[in-house]
Amino acid sequence: MLSSNPIDRYSWRNRQTITLGLLSNLCLTNAASKKMVMAAENAKPSIPGRISAVIPLGLFVTLIYFLPQVTAGTVFRVQLNWIPSLGITLSLVIDGLSLLFGLIICCVGFFVTVYAADYLPESADRSRFFIYLHAFLLAMLGLVLADNLLSLFVFWELTTIISYLLIGFEYESETARRNARQALLITGAGGLALLIGFLLLGGITESYDLSRLSAQSDKIKADPLYLVVLLMVFIGSFTKSAQFPFHFWLPNAMSAPTPISAFLHSATMVKAGIYLLARLHPILGGTAAWMGTLVIAGGITALMGSVLAIKASDLKRILAFTTIMALGILTMFLGGKTTPALTAAMTFLMVHSLYKSSLFLAVGIIDHQTGTRIIDQIGGLWKPMPITALATVAAALSMAGFPLFFGFIGKEIMYKGALTEDLFPVFATTAALLANALMTAVAGLVTIKPFLGVLPETPLEPREAPVAMWLGPVFMGGLGLIFGIVPDWVGHWLIEPAVRAFHPSMEDIQLKLFYGINEPLLLSIATLSLGGTLYWKKRPLRRFIGYALTHIPIRFEQFYSNGLDGIAKIAKIQTAILQNGSLHRYLCVIIAAVVLGVGLPFLSDYTPPALMQNSDSSLTGWLVIGIITIAVIAVVMAKSRLLAICSLGVVGAGIAMLFLMYGAPDVALTQLLVETLTVIIVTLVLLRLPSLKACRPTPSPVKIWNGLLAVSIGTMVTVLILAVTRTKLDRSLTNFFEANSYIAAHGRNIVNVILVDFRSFDTLGEITVVALAGLAGYALIQRRKVD
Amino acid sequence: MPSQILKTATRLLVGLILTFAVYLLLRGHNAPGGGFAAALIAGTGFALFAIAEGPAVVRRAIRMAPQKIAMGGLGLSIGSGLAAPLTGRPFLTGIWWIWKKGHTQELAIGTPLFFDVGVFFAVLGTILTLILALEEN
Numbered sequence: 073m074l075s076s077n078p079i080d081r082y083s084w085r086n087r088q089t090i091t092l093g094l095l096s097n098l099c100l101t102n103a104a105s106k107k108m109v110m111a112a113e114n115a116k117p118s119i120p121g122r123i124s125a126v127i128p129l130g131l132f133v134t135l136i137y138f139l140p141q142v143t144a145g146t147v148f149r150v151q152l153n154w155i156p157s158l159g160i161t162l163s164l165v166i167d168g169l170s171l172l173f174g175l176i177i178c179c180v181g182f183f184v185t186v187y188a189a190d191y192l193p194e195s196a197d198r199s200r201f202f203i204y205l206h207a208f209l210l211a212m213l214g215l216v217l218a219d220n221l222l223s224l225f226v227f228w229e230l231t232t233i234i235s236y237l238l239i240g241f242e243y244e245s246e247t248a249r250r251n252a253r254q255a256l257l258i259t260g261a262g263g264l265a266l267l268i269g270f271l272l273l274g275g276i277t278e279s280y281d282l283s284r285l286s287a288q289s290d291k292i293k294a295d296p297l298y299l300v301v302l303l304m305v306f307i308g309s310f311t312k313s314a315q316f317p318f319h320f321w322l323p324n325a326m327s328a329p330t331p332i333s334a335f336l337h338s339a340t341m342v343k344a345g346i347y348l349l350a351r352l353h354p355i356l357g358g359t360a361a362w363m364g365t366l367v368i369a370g371g372i373t374a375l376m377g378s379v380l381a382i383k384a385s386d387l388k389r390i391l392a393f394t395t396i397m398a399l400g401i402l403t404m405f406l407g408g409k410t411t412p413a414l415t416a417a418m419t420f421l422m423v424h425s426l427y428k429s430s431l432f433l434a435v436g437i438i439d440h441q442t443g444t445r446i447i448d449q450i451g452g453l454w455k456p457m458p459i460t461a462l463a464t465v466a467a468a469l470s471m472a473g474f475p476l477f478f479g480f481i482g483k484e485i486m487y488k489g490a491l492t493e494d495l496f497p498v499f500a501t502t503a504a505l506l507a508n509a510l511m512t513a514v515a516g517l518v519t520i521k522p523f524l525g526v527l528p529e530t531p532l533e534p535r536e537a538p539v540a541m542w543l544g545p546v547f548m549g550g551l552g553l554i555f556g557i558v559p560d561w562v563g564h565w566l567i568e569p570a571v572r573a574f575h576p577s578m579e580d581i582q583l584k585l586f587y588g589i590n591e592p593l594l595l596s597i598a599t600l601s602l603g604g605t606l607y608w609k610k611r612p613l614r615r616f617i618g619y620a621l622t623h624i625p626i627r628f629e630q631f632y633s634n635g636l637d638g639i640a641k642i643a644k645i646q647t648a649i650l651q652n653g654s655l656h657r658y659l660c661v662i663i664a665a666v667v668l669g670v671g672l673p674f675l676s677d678y679t680p681p682a683l684m685q686n687s688d689s690s691l692t693g694w695l696v697i698g699i700i701t702i703a704v705i706a707v708v709m710a711k712s713r714l715l716a717i718c719s720l721g722v723v724g725a726g727i728a729m730l731f732l733m734y735g736a737p738d739v740a741l742t743q744l745l746v747e748t749l750t751v752i753i754v755t756l757v758l759l760r761l762p763s764l765k766a767c768r769p770t771p772s773p774v775k776i777w778n779g780l781l782a783v784s785i786g787t788m789v790t791v792l793i794l795a796v797t798r799t800k801l802d803r804s805l806t807n808f809f810e811a812n813s814y815i816a817a818h819g820r821n822i823v824n825v826i827l828v829d830f831r832s833f834d835t836l837g838e839i840t841v842v843a844l845a846g847l848a849g850y851a852l853i854q855r856r857k858v859d
Numbered sequence: 860m861p862s863q864i865l866k867t868a869t870r871l872l873v874g875l876i877l878t879f880a881v882y883l884l885l886r887g888h889n890a891p892g893g894g895f896a897a898a899l900i901a902g903t904g905f906a907l908f909a910i911a912e913g914p915a916v917v918r919r920a921i922r923m924a925p926q927k928i929a930m931g932g933l934g935l936s937i938g939s940g941l942a943a944p945l946t947g948r949p950f951l952t953g954i955w956w957i958w959k960k961g962h963t964q965e966l967a968i969g970t971p972l973f974f975d976v977g978v979f980f981a982v983l984g985t986i987l988t989l990i991l992a993l994e995e996n
Contacts, residue, residue, distance in 0.1 A: 737891040745899035749986065752906045756993040817953055818967040819888035827893060828971040828978070832951045835974075836936055839981040843929040846985030850926065853992040
């Protein structure tokens with residue numbers, strides 16, 4: 073359950089520190105090393121990176137422009153034809169739900185961009201970083217704005233791929249590469265499952281438009297394939313949103329640079345699964361299967377995430393586990409169908425995005441300014457870093473759910489939602505209570521431990537971060553406080569429209585600071601006191617969790633790595649059998665496969681063809697056939713390679729003549745030219761081989777086998793052609809091209825018109841293959857030269 | 860050491876072969892020929908040239924790395940297809956310019972012609988890449 077591999081503890085300045093540390097040993101004095109460390113701190117921020125922050129900012133302002141009308145209930149739709157022949161449109165929708173997600177994406181995206189421009193050292197490939205970052209931002213926006221299942225899927229896959237590139241940003245590190253691959257394989261496999269689900273859904277309703285699907289909700293739920301669709305959608309969203317049992321990739325994804333962890337792996341990409349569940353709620357939701365699965369899976373994920381968070385000691389890893397907890401809570405509440413449950417999901421989504429991204433950025437600051445983020449190695453940082461401390465405390469108080477903070481509102485509505493769940497309300501309430509209490513303890517862990525107490529010796533001398541870096545944490549931490557003071561405002565403008573978008577029958581619900589003494593308030597008080605106790609008893613608690621974890625025998629990550637090893641082993645065995653480097657073996661495999669694959673099914677209902685049904689063969693025809701036969705015999709009997717090649721060329725030329733006689737000049741021309749060129753190229757290769765006489769003669773069994781194989785493929789092709797020519801030719805395509813080639817494409821040569829005009833897309837694919845094959849062949853030849 | 864006869868004959872033949880290749884390329888839309896066939900002929904011509912004079916002479920004669928010729932051809936084909944989206948039609952739709960002379964004669968030049976020229980260079984570049992590398996090996 074617990075991933076056992078150590079997280080990549082690489083940090084940007086760590087690398088500099090290590091190299092500088094080595095240097096300082098050479099420089100003899102400590103003072104010199106201090107100076108050089110200071111030099112590293114004064115790294116210039118990336119100006120293009122800072123400028124690129126206008127992208128998220130501009131998008132944010134654009135989305136804000138829609139806010140008043142969306143709040144009033146308007147839904148904006150834009151439609152572009154994309155692949156009209158397949159019914160795929162690029163349609164975008166701006167309603168409450170997509171607007172809320174869009175605003176979160178752009179807001180966090182803006183601060184992360186500004187932050188990263190200072191965070192990344194000059195030695196890093198910063199332009200690549202910002203290109204990935206903004207590409208991700210656009211893909212993620214596309215995902216939440218898509219109004220068509222297939223375009224949603226395309227954006228979904230794009231976010232997976234860019235996440236892969238960003239986790240593996242430090243591609244020279246083995247750990248980063250492995251973690252990136254793990255995230256790609258898991259979320260990618262989930263994406264494939266999702267595609268199956270979407271296609272089935274399209275099959276049931278004959279539409280991929282989300283807006284049309286919700287009208288057919290009853291039909292979908294009554295369909296026998298409903299459960300399969302549900303399963304596929306769940307696999308997709310659970311892998312993306314790191315739900316149990318696919319959760320283990322997320323903590324490993326922390327090998328990405330910290331701004332990326334803050335952006336992709338806490339605030340946006342991992343919420344894509346949540347978004348999908350919300351979007352599909354009116355289409356698939358409300359059934360027992362939906363509610364049961366989501367409440368149970370979400371509850372387990374939330375509990376497991378918070379337990380593991382207490383145990384971890386790397387600050388980033390702690391935050392990753394709390395993200396898993398938050399995603400579990402969100403999934404659990406999207407399992408419900410009452411207004412409080414769904415409102416709880418959307419409120420907590422906002423709460424979490426604000427506090428978690430500011431916490432991640434703050435941890436990045438600690439890491440950047442002290443050189444470590446191991447919780448036992450830092451303390452007393454409030455003195456050198458007061459602003460970061462303030463932002464962290466604000467975010468952590470929201471996370472713990474203290475009154476006056478937005479997190480408190482989130483928790484109140486959460487308990488209200490849990491108590492009104494249709495299915496398993498007791499389980500949901502208990503899970504929420506325990507997870508929240510553990511979260512309170514974790515909030516203590518990430519603030520009290522690093523910022524209070526005595527300042528130990530850290531790898532770097534801690535100093536306050538530049539403005540660009542603390543701006544985001546302060547702003548988003550501050551929003552957590554402001555939103556907590558005016559919850560009705562946030563509820564009216566952002567949360568209510570979002571819930572209404574996927575829950576039209578929503579009752580009015582008001583977010584208030586104080587509802588009076590009721591069950592949620594009592595539960596909140598219980599959470600805070602339980603959380604305080606857990607924090608107080610954190611040492612025995614962590615020991616106990618550690619002890620318990622070593623005694624749980626199931627490790628899901630182990631399944632993953634065993635599966636991966638298995639695939640690699642099978643690939644190795646298969647390569648050794650099929651592609652052992654001997655060209656003779658390759659040819660045998662290919663020919664045998666064709667004979668067996670095409671010939672055997674053909675034999676099963678075979679009627680012998682009547683030869684010479686319409687004997688139009690002329691004397692010239694027989695002459696050409698005679699030449700071909702003699703050439704074939706010459707190839708087989710030839711004692712030198714040159715003679716064999718030339719005879720083979722004669723065979724090809726003879727076939728070209730047959731084409732010419734049957735009225736296909738273009739094919740004949742091409743055949744003749746290809747044959748000529750083949751002879752030249754093969755000669756160039758074969759002339760470098762030792763002469764046939766000097767070679768060891770081929771043993772007879774191999775000769776017999778080769779002969780059998782040659783005769784069988786020849787027979788098969790002959791019989792096949794005879795059978796094909798007996799069937800009636802469908803001339804409708806030919807007629808179309810004959811009629812249109814001159815009128816539409818100004819050409820009399822139909823073959824060429826088809827190649828360069830009617831089917832030019834195919835030709836483009838073919839010449840791409842030709843050019844790439846040429847490059848690959850060139851690389852092989854060059855490699856031989858080097859060897 | 861290649862024979863003097865082959866060398867002399869090649870000098871005459873290569874020019875003819877290449878001219879014929881261009882002829883086939885241009886007439887392809889109305890009669891047998893086209894970019895692919897023309898590239899094979901030109902490739903054969905260069906192969907003959909390489910056998911007679913050695914690959915280094917051919918490399919000097921074509922001035923450009925053959926891989927670049929192939930990629931340039933691919934780029935030209937894609938580019939000819941991109942003309943259509945600029946005018947709002949699907950990728951690779953043929954666009955034609957037609958000059959009329961009198962009532963009977965007309966000259967039609969369209970993006971498919973450039974597409975075919977792209978095919979020519981893509982295939983020729985690939986053939987040259989392989990033949991020259993093999994000769995040098």
